[in-house]
Amino acid sequence: MSILELQDVHVSYGNIEAVKGISLTVDEGEIVTLIGGNGAGKTTTLKTISGVRRAAPGTIVFDEERIDHMPSHEIVKRGVCQAPEGRRIFPRMSVRENLDMGAYSQKGTPPTEDYERVFTLFPVLRDRLSQAGGTLSGGEQQMLAIGRALMARPRLLLLDEPSMGLAPMFVEKIFSIIREINEQGTTILLVEQNAQMALQTASRGYVIESGEIVLEDRAAKLLTDERVKKAYLGEA
Amino acid sequence: MPDCLTTQLPLRLVGGLTSGSIYALIALGYTLVYGVLQLINFAHSEVFMGGSLAGLLALEALTHHGAQTNAIFLFVALIPGMLAGGVVAIALERFAYRPLRRRGAARLSYLISAIGASLLLSNIVLLWRGRNFENFPATVAPVPILTLGNVQIYNRQIIIVVAMLIMTAGLDIFVRTSRAGKGIRAVAQDPETAGMMGVDINRVITVTFLLGGLLAGAAGVLYGMFFGVTRFDVGFIPGIKAFTAAVLGGIGNIRGALVGGLTLGVVENVGAGCCGNQWKDVIAFLVLVGVLMFRPTGLFGEGVGAKA
Ligand SMILES: Nc1ncnc2c1ncn2[C@@H]1O[C@H](COP(=O)(O)OP(=O)(O)OP(=O)(O)O)[C@@H](O)[C@H]1O
Ligand SMILES: [Mg+2]
Numbered sequence: 001m002s003i004l005e006l007q008d009v010h011v012s013y014g015n016i017e018a019v020k021g022i023s024l025t026v027d028e029g030e031i032v033t034l035i036g037g038n039g040a041g042k043t044t045t046l047k048t049i050s051g052v053r054r055a056a057p058g059t060i061v062f063d064e065e066r067i068d069h070m071p072s073h074e075i076v077k078r079g080v081c082q083a084p085e086g087r088r089i090f091p092r093m094s095v096r097e098n099l100d101m102g103a104y105s106q107k108g109t110p111p112t113e114d115y116e117r118v119f120t121l122f123p124v125l126r127d128r129l130s131q132a133g134g135t136l137s138g139g140e141q142q143m144l145a146i147g148r149a150l151m152a153r154p155r156l157l158l159l160d161e162p163s164m165g166l167a168p169m170f171v172e173k174i175f176s177i178i179r180e181i182n183e184q185g186t187t188i189l190l191v192e193q194n195a196q197m198a199l200q201t202a203s204r205g206y207v208i209e210s211g212e213i214v215l216e217d218r219a220a221k222l223l224t225d226e227r228v229k230k231a232y233l234g235e236a
Numbered sequence: 237m238p239d240c241l242t243t244q245l246p247l248r249l250v251g252g253l254t255s256g257s258i259y260a261l262i263a264l265g266y267t268l269v270y271g272v273l274q275l276i277n278f279a280h281s282e283v284f285m286g287g288s289l290a291g292l293l294a295l296e297a298l299t300h301h302g303a304q305t306n307a308i309f310l311f312v313a314l315i316p317g318m319l320a321g322g323v324v325a326i327a328l329e330r331f332a333y334r335p336l337r338r339r340g341a342a343r344l345s346y347l348i349s350a351i352g353a354s355l356l357l358s359n360i361v362l363l364w365r366g367r368n369f370e371n372f373p374a375t376v377a378p379v380p381i382l383t384l385g386n387v388q389i390y391n392r393q394i395i396i397v398v399a400m401l402i403m404t405a406g407l408d409i410f411v412r413t414s415r416a417g418k419g420i421r422a423v424a425q426d427p428e429t430a431g432m433m434g435v436d437i438n439r440v441i442t443v444t445f446l447l448g449g450l451l452a453g454a455a456g457v458l459y460g461m462f463f464g465v466t467r468f469d470v471g472f473i474p475g476i477k478a479f480t481a482a483v484l485g486g487i488g489n490i491r492g493a494l495v496g497g498l499t500l501g502v503v504e505n506v507g508a509g510c511c512g513n514q515w516k517d518v519i520a521f522l523v524l525v526g527v528l529m530f531r532p533t534g535l536f537g538e539g540v541g542a543k544a
Contacts, residue, residue, distance in 0.1 A: 050432050076434035088429040090422055101422050104415070105434030152434060 003028045003187055004049070004080075004156055009058030009068075011041075011048050018044045020211035021058070026156065031178070031188045033198040033219065035232055036208035042191040043085045045208070046158050049189075050082050051075045062156065076105040079155035083145040083162060085191075091134025095125055098133045098144055102151030110151055117184075118147035121177050138165050142174065150181065157181065160191045175201050195232035199223045207232070240509030246387040248509045249502055254393040254462070256501020257400035261455035262478030263485070263493035264407060265325070265448025271424040271488040272444050278350035279332065280452060281475025282357040283324045287453025288372075288466040289361060290320030295373040310375040310395070313457050321453020325445040328353055334438070361468040369467050372460035396458050403451055404494050411490065416443050424488070473517065477504075480524040486534030495535060 002025040011019040019041040026032045036042050047053045049060060051072035060068040067075050081102070090098050099118060103110040119126040122143040128136065136144060142162060149157055159178065163171045175197050182188050192198035199205055199219040207215035207228060215222065222228050240248065262284055269277045291313035298309060332353040336345050376395060380388035411417035419440045422430035431437055459474065460466050477500060485496025500523060507519035527534060 052428055052431060071436070072431035073434045073436045076432065081434075082432050084429060084432060088426055088432075090425045090429070092425060093418075093421065097418060100418060101430070101433045101435075104419065104422075148433070 001028050002026060003063055004189065005059075005061045006045075006049070006055075007059045007061075009045070009048060009055045009060065011044050011053050011055060011058075018211055019048070022206075022208065022211070022213045024206050024213065024216070026187060026189050028187055029182075029185070030204065031182050031190060031202040033190045033192055033202035033205045034208055035192055035195045035198055035205060037193070037231075039210075040208045041211040042208060043160055044211075046082060046084075046160050046189070046191055049075075049080065049158060073105065076152055079153070080158065081105075081149040081152035081154035081156075082158035083142075083149045083160065085160040085164070087138075087141040087145040089133035089136065089141045089144055089148075091132065093133050094130050095133060095136070095144060096129045098148050099125075099151050102148035103153075105152055114151055114153065118150055121150075121180065122147050139167070139170055142166065146174075146177070146181075150186075154186060156187045156189065158189050158191075161193060162190070163192065163194045163197060171197060195228065196223075199228075238510055240506060243386065244509045245506065246385055248505045250384075250387055250389055250393060252502030252505035253498055254396050254501070255505065256481075256498040257397045258455050258459055258462075258474060258497075259478045259481040259500055260494050260497025261400050261403060261451045261458070262474060263482040263497050264404065264490065265452045266479055266482040267485075267487055267490060267493040268420070268444050268448045270482070272420060272427075272441055273333075273337075275333070275346055276350075276479070276487075277325075277328065277333075277445075277448070278347060278479075279328050279354040279357065280325075280448065280478075281471030282354050283321050283328070283449050283452040283471075284456045284459070284474060284478075285358065285361065285466070285468065285471035286324040286456070287317040287321035287449075288456030288460045288470055289365070290453070291317035291457035291460050292370060292372055292466050295375065299373050307376045309373075310457070310461055313375065313460075314454055317457035318450045318453040321451070321456065322446045322449035324357070325449025325452070326442055329441060329445040334441075358468045358471070365468065367467070369465040372464050372466055374464070375461050392462055396462060399454065399458060400494075400497075403454060404490070407447060407451065408490055410447070416440070420444055476524075477517075477520050480520055480527070483532075484523060484527050484534055486536035489534070489536045492534055492536040499535075 004026040006022060006024050008021045008023055009019060010017060010021050022045065034042050034045065044053060048055050051070055055068045058068060059066060062078060062080055090101060103114065124140060125143060125147055133144060146162060162174050166174060178188060178201055190198055190202060199222050202219045205219045205222045206213050265280050266277060269275060294313050294316040295309060332349045333346060336349060376392050378390050378392055381391050382389040411420055419435045422435055423437055423440045427437055481496035481500045482493050484500055485492025500520060503523060504516050504520045508516040
């Protein structure tokens with residue numbers, strides 16, 4: 001059963017088309033990765049799923065309901081939340097307030113177990129609750145961005161380059177946390193430039209180039225694909 | 237030392253804090269809207285006028301039925317005044333700005349739309365109520381209740397300053413702690429991400445205009461009580477001065493609006509004491525020009541509205 005389905009989605013900035021008719025599906029419980037180089041259209045795709053950009057034309061169905069014309073807050077309400085590219089932490093809000101912003105779509109104060117879930121995955125955040133988001137280190141901000149998205153209790157979590165700018169040891173850690181979140185029952189669509197790690201983590205993958213899907217397959221297959229090896233895994 | 241800086245000074249300070257409180261209440265509306273939209277709502281002076289007019293109408297309706305006005309009536313007038321301010325502010329957002337936002341219009345379009353809306357509203361009131369000043373039914377009779385050295389402080393002045401402090405504190409608490417307040421701050425810091433977290437941006441913008449409108453409406457009624465008159469263009473000068481106050485404090489910054497309002501009130505009053513009352517407005521506008529030239533981010537720099 002696919003929980004998310006994009007069909008022939010086009011997205012333009014002015015008269016420049018950044019996404020040129022992509023189709024993809026994510027099944028309930030999966031980790032699916034979307035890999036591609038700079039400017040390929042990955043972020044644009046995620047923003048369009050979140051309703052920040054408009055598919056024109058194209059359809060996006062989440063849980064059997066079309067969401068491509070909904071404003072972003074309606075989409076969050078239905079269970080799609082994102083840790084956006086560049087973390088986008090609210091700089092002059094505390095860590096706690098940033099987490100609360102993640103729970104904005106859940107009316108009322110978030111239950112303790114939601115905070116606890118985040119602190120179990122990211123223990124540092126517990127010690128920094130009153131620190132301003134803008135003063136966290138890059139790695140801490142990434143943890144907060146993922147934690148904030150989890151506060152929305154998403155059924156589908158969108159992650160845009162969670163490993164960007166992190167030390168290699170920390171990259172391993174983030175990917176193991178992504179797996180853990182998935183095992184707790186959250187479906188994940190993962191955008192990455194680190195194709196190696198992404199394909200080792202996901203069950204299926206799509207390769208996007210200049211706004212078009214050029215390859216799609218099981219992640220294990222893509223890891224051994226000659227074109228992927230050459231273009232994204234840095235192997236000859 | 238000229239006596240405006242010695243014997244006259246306490247009197248001027250008290251007067252300055254009184255008018256400064258009214259500027260501060262209006263300035264909060266400029267600053268809130270700028271915080272979330274990076275837009276100067278130049279029609280905000282008509283929100284103040286609308287509040288003052290609604291207060292007047294409410295009081296007239298009451299006195300018309302033979303009621304003897306007294307201090308309680310001020311509070312009776314504040315409610316319709318604030319509501320009218322809120323309604324005018326929301327209507328401005330809805331009809332003058334939202335259509336432009338939907339189209340992603342250029343900055344200049346907003347300014348033109350604001351000026352058009354402002355002219356429309358003040359001219360409707362001109363046609364309806366005429367061009368003469370209307371007397372604001374007396375609510376609080378002026379009674380000196382405190383003497384500091386050689387100045388008497390009147391009950392009305394204390395009411396204005398205290399009302400301003402209570403409303404500003406209430407606003408500050410609302411913005412810091414309520415869910416809608418968090419939404420306002422999130423939109424001010426990063427609207428796109430706020431949307432991705434589930435904030436309904438249009439709703440936050442409506443609430444922001446509403447808050448600014450309630451405060452400006454209250455200011456309109458307090459102004460009517462203190463100066464005793466109102467008419468279609470009553471918002472013009474206080475509006476520009478409150479804008480000056482918001483810029484002086486650092487636009488986008490709530491506490492800046494408070495400090496900017498009080499500072500401007502004191503500076504123009506003390507200055508008027510030294511140069512003559514006819515110079516009061518000139519002094520206020522020199523402050524505006526000076527701030528824009530030498531410190532455009534104001535005393536407190538950019539606040540709620542600044543991007544990281
Ligand atoms: N706001 C914008 N205005 C105009 N063009 C844009 C805008 N955002 C993205 N683009 C263009 O759209 C294309 C796709 O950009 P996008 O950010 O989706 O790429 P990406 O795959 O996420 O790249 P990266 O890996 O570098 O983040 C690029 O050519 C980019 O220049
Ligand atoms: Mg990107």
